[in-house]
Amino acid sequence: MKKNIIKISLAALTIFVSLTSCDRNLDQISSINEDQEQAMTRPETFRQAMDGAYTALKGGGYYTSDTGNQLIMGDLTTDNLIRTTTGRNTNFAASNFEFSSDNSQTTGLFSAAYLVISRTNFVLKYINNGVLSGTQKANMEAEARALRAIAHFDIVRAYSQIPTQSAGAKNSIGIYYSETYAPLNNTASRNLTVDQVYDKIITDLLFAVDNITQNDTDKGRLSKAAVYGLLSRVNLYRGDYANTIKYGELALGISSSITQKGNFSNIWKEKDNNDGVLFQVSNAAAEQNTVGVAYNQSVPALRSEFVVDYDLYTAYTTNDVRKEAYFTTSAYSGQKYNHVTKYAGLTGLPSNIVPVRYLRGAEVLLNVAEAYYRSGNGAQALVLLNKLRAERYSSFTPGTETGQALLDAILKERRLELAFENDRWYTLKRLNLPVQRSGKGDLFDGTGTPAVAQTLAAGNFKWQWPIPITAIQANPNIKQNDQY
Template identity: 50%
Template sequence: MKNKIIKITILSAFTLGVMSSCDRELDQVSYTQIPLDQAMTTQANFTQAINGAYTAIKGSGYFSTDTGNQIIVPDLLTDNLIYNPQGRSSNFTAYNWTLSANNGSVTGLFTQAYFVISRANMPLKYINNLPAGSFRTNIEAHARAVRAAAHFDLVRAYCKIPTQSADANASLGIPYITEFNPLENSKVRDLTVAQVYDNIISDLTFAVNNITDAPTDKSKFSKAAIYGLLSRVYLYKGDYTNAVAAGNSSIALSPSVGTIGNFTNIWASNSTDGVLLKILNSTQENVTVGVAYQQGATATGGSIRSEYVVPKSLYTLYSATDIRRTAYIRTAAYQGVQRNHVIKWAFNTGGGTPLNVVEPKYLRTAEVYLNVAESAFKLGNETLANTLLNTLKAQRYSAYVPVTLTGTALWNEIMLQRRLELAFENDRFYTFKRQGLTMQRTGEGPNVDGGGVASLVQTILPSDTRWQWPIPQSTINITPTFQQNPGY
């Protein structure tokens, strides 16, 4: 993993018109390129470096291509998706829970997230080249926010989540990388999960207190987005008081969950109503985010060939008055067989981009509402939980009439709305994992009536070591002291 990071990091230097040698024995100076320490003195180069860190978030292992795409992997591991025998069998090893250190096809998140971290750390290494002031502070805030987000994506996937089990906080964490050093390629897992979370929160706290960019630019972190991410981190940590506080701060700055009139356009156009952070994509970049789900969908119809489809049990949870049903799912035939296809990431009519070239939504205000509602319930504040749920549901169901729920009924509704709202959006696996639940599939097949061949794997117990993904063997080959997760 580290060798890959080194190579890509050096390539990132060329995007700034600079070069840094990665060979201690051949310390030469280029006649045509400027060393990093000299180049990283202008505001333009620091801005470009930050843009490069954000751009890396859509790389392979995060949101690009089909195999290992985080848009789909956390859902196909659970009961939100079922394998379509008419597809190409992409991601089948993950769907079938055949996770191993040697199976790089499950996900490349480990390598890509550390690449993002490397890009975020690069401007921090040279931050003292800038004069003190708002620009310098803002650059540091962006870099630390991106660094924290990538570390969080890693720690929740490859380590235990604090609320998952009693031993989680003291269990094995991941390296928290705070320095840009492409010559150094040995890292050890010397932090606990609790210590990793402390580092994430420290970076995000600095960022939210110092970031100054306009909140209208949804392609970068704003105060609202950082507070929103903090609500997610605190929820996973089990610190429900701070989850509520951070979430409320985010909601105060960006209250719209995406109005019912705009909701379809959030996915089928460039609307950012209710979006806190998106990852830019364009025809020039042509990153096919949605190809992990299907091929063939268009804004007006089309014969859809899906890799994975929506099981009947989930589809029927979306009522006829729920805007999410048509925004997320389309029932269509392929080779004469009717199935419920995911079109959430299929097309962008507003941008005129090719099929599946869309902008990933990294964080939305609707999730923040759900984070706060869940945390408020845990704290016994059912009034706040009901208020947030009713606000969200008023923008999802036509002619919605608010209700007041209590106890188990309220908790079940929070969980239902989380599933419906964040389906196919990198959440379902982590909800099971952080709550220490058994993942139980229904035994149904992929057809619209529930018929067809059921999944081979139906049940994953909370004690299963595969809830923590394997560290890639390539990382351990490079750094033999890097400890593998138990069970692999």
């Protein structure tokens, strides 16, 4: 049998393997090549391997370039964004709900996330070989299992139903949960229900939160606060509101900031400002990982692929600090647009190269507020909602909403806060709501050309994205989603 060769660089570790259903071919030039069993006899190699797993989040289909970039996919498929007539038409098919198994706009995440999983499983394959011990070993295993859970969660919410989406969602077809390093596996199948997949995700996260020792100084690596926050997110999607509250409160107890009002613009524009960030996909100028290019380019005027929908833009009041942080109004090719410049770049660094804020304290607070409301504790939900609003509006009088008005206010703030952070599509999906676009055009005042497709009904099969045809060709045991 051909041995895998491990290639080590000072920055990260990459495994060179031939992959089928759950990974892909990857080779990078590096200065040292050695057999993987030998490489994993040194403690520092475990760290390099784990950092290599984090690095895979920057791959195509996850958080890089434009096509299928998860920074934009959750918004361009909804009422948050509208395609411009002066852009390059990237991701147009997805925005028009033209999902297909051979279009990387909606299939790229599948292989990209399984690559992350494969790299975490590589670390776990050697975790008991005696090289690591004590807290060092516990932390490494915890990090690997937490990141493995994150990637599986991203896959299952995109390609399967969300547990709260319909009455039968929990028992509907899930995904393959990969727990061993087997890159040549071509027999894996979607053998779990959605509920069983969530069980495994939560099991991995609970192990991680009990064993992780890493502090949250380096936001590019998982910490206890981040894992608690992830448990809050996953349980919200599952409809387990008691645990959404439990773990969300624990996360906020460790890392309480939801980003101070005076700091809000800075966390998107300053490299070392992480106020309110729990976990991020770190990014450096040297990598040239232009995550913001999915939205626009400077040529030298801003040229956008998608701009904010006019109704959403006007929902941000003039005293909302998010409006200036997220948008720039300027002309391109003689037409004026409200550009999304949330990811345009950091001060003094190249355009479109920014850290991806994967999880923020503000989201955790919103998770908990919604869970309190759905658990019958509207008073505490309102306290949390007002806490967030006090940090987002330059002048704010605490709200007094109750009942449906309170839930509407929580969901409105969620949309405003997490716009362009891969949330909107999944919020609509988990609430079993349709996409209903405004009918407004792409120009700054709502005129111009509206979106071609205006609606996607709740319950439509397209809420479950298609499995890539290449994965099915490599492994026929993988079942395609219905009607693709």
